[in-house]
Amino acid sequence: MSDMNEQWRLITRPDGEARADHFEVQDSEKPTPGDNEVLVRNIYLFIPPSMRLWMNEKESYFPAQQLGEVMMGITLGVVEESNSPDLEVGTYVNGMGGWQNWFVSQPEQLQPVSPHPDIPLETYRTVLDVQGLTAYQGITEICKPEAGKTLVVTAAAGCVGSLACQIGKIMGAKVIGIAGSAEKCKWLTSECGIDAAIDYKSENISERLDALVPEGIDMIYENVGGTIMDSLLDRINDHARIALCGLISSYNGGGVQSTASLNQIVIKTARLEGFLVRDYMHEYEKVIPILQDWVLSDKLKYKVEVVEGGISATIGAMSNIFHGRNKGVQLVKF
Ligand SMILES: NC(=O)c1ccc[n+]([C@@H]2O[C@H](COP(=O)([O-])OP(=O)(O)OC[C@H]3O[C@@H](n4cnc5c(N)ncnc54)[C@H](OP(=O)(O)O)[C@@H]3O)[C@@H](O)[C@H]2O)c1
Incomplete structure (x- = not known):
């Protein structure tokens, strides 16, 4: 991966399915973390069906995506640089990293992930999340x-x-x-x-x-x-x-x-x-270990489909969901 930060910005609102021409792709400088900030490299972008609703002018459960801004996105990444004692380099983190390769964040806006050795990392941005x-x-x-x-x-x-x-x-x-x-x-x-x-x-x-x-x-x-x-x-x-x-x-x-x-x-x-x-996030720490135990004991089956191709594969992954072509929950790999 080059050091340029590929960013996808929503420039027009879809009427129907989202297409690549609703976005402008920009190569920006890799951002630099300030005091008490960390630099995160995105590994996976999760594709929830409701991401399509965020693109509408009317707000959904998130404020509406602003035109011209990097598209919001639910991501799993890794801390590459840290100016914070709270997050070490190499820590996996869940966050709202958006449709871009890197982003800078304060540690409190990120959720550290400690994957169990027998469970693939991508499970922690889907089933165990x-x-x-x-x-x-x-x-x-x-x-x-x-x-x-x-x-x-x-x-x-x-x-x-x-x-x-x-x-x-x-x-x-x-x-x-x-x-x-x-x-x-x-x-x-x-x-x-x-x-x-x-x-x-x-x-x-x-x-x-x-x-x-x-x-x-x-x-x-x-x-x-x-x-x-x-x-x-x-x-x-x-x-x-x-x-x-x-x-x-x-x-x-x-x-x-x-x-x-x-x-x-x-x-x-x-x-x-x-x-x-979001009204049940206070239950997260209690429920995710229950689900993890069920995954480990094979009581819960699931399918995660990792879509290769970087951010440009996102539009196809969204389309897969709405046409039922997906063979599991869609995660785009950066
Ligand atoms: N309330 C909340 O907080 C919350 C949180 C997360 C998700 N959700 C909602 O949960 C639902 C499922 O999300 P998910 O993450 O499980 O999605 P997912 O894994 O991406 O699966 C979506 C599936 O929906 C089916 N589908 C798509 N369009 C359809 C249509 N027009 N009619 C019937 N089935 C259709 C497709 O399968 P088929 O091949 O079977 O058509 C598709 O594979 C969505 O409505 C999502 O918005 C709500």
Whole structure:
């Protein structure tokens, strides 16, 4: 890698999917840390679906990305220079390093990572990080599985969804996943151990749900929205609990939610709760070791797909997610 800092700046807001021409690429000088600052070299850029929402003018759960500024990004990097007694050179750190090779930060804005020797480093910016916490908290705090009750998870082969499925199963629920290919469904049933999976691209969701959950649905872990969510709400039981984690079908501007199906929430006196993982960050230190133990004991399966090619591979990685071409959670390698 040269000492020039490749930086991608958002210059126009996407209408639909993000493309390379929405960005300007600049080679800047590698930054120099000041007093009590560190220089971090980015190793991985994590590609969450919601990164597309940050590009909109309207703020999401982050303030809107400013045009002309380096694109925000969730990164895992390594400290290359340190002017702080709190962070040694060589420490791996999670941070908001953005779409660039290096960035300067104060130590308190970074989270040191100490990977277990048997777990790949990239797991600590995906499964054993906010995605894992999101799955755990949505399941345990909102869905609250009970043995024998039925849980349906959408985007079930994605990072959050597959973990939500497996945590639901560990907690005794009957778990049905909905995912976008026969291969993903097979992975969910044969590797992740859930009870059944529906391929929403080639199967009739309503017919499959009628066959698989004639008893009705007690819990939904919802990542998708639109017509898939409508089919699920039409089948909820009294006092169902729905964790509204995300609505990926609408992130590029599409997706239609029927308001009629929302009436089910009323007539079934169900509880629909939207949530953000940031409200559960105080649980991080407690939950991540639990998930790490499950990973080490093979109770939690996951797939991370490291995309080579540097920052310019990011646009393709985002597109993969929205078309279900990803074979695991996407991390771009710098
Ligand atoms: N509330 C929070 O704090 C929080 C935190 C993290 C993530 N999330 C949300 O959790 C959800 C999953 O995120 P993730 O990180 O697990 O994503 P991921 O691993 O990248 O997986 C996303 C999957 O969603 C599916 N998908 C994409 N577009 C779809 C559509 N139009 N209809 C149905 N399925 C579609 C695709 O799989 P298929 O092949 O199955 O289509 C894709 O692989 C997202 O909604 C995200 O915003 C929320």
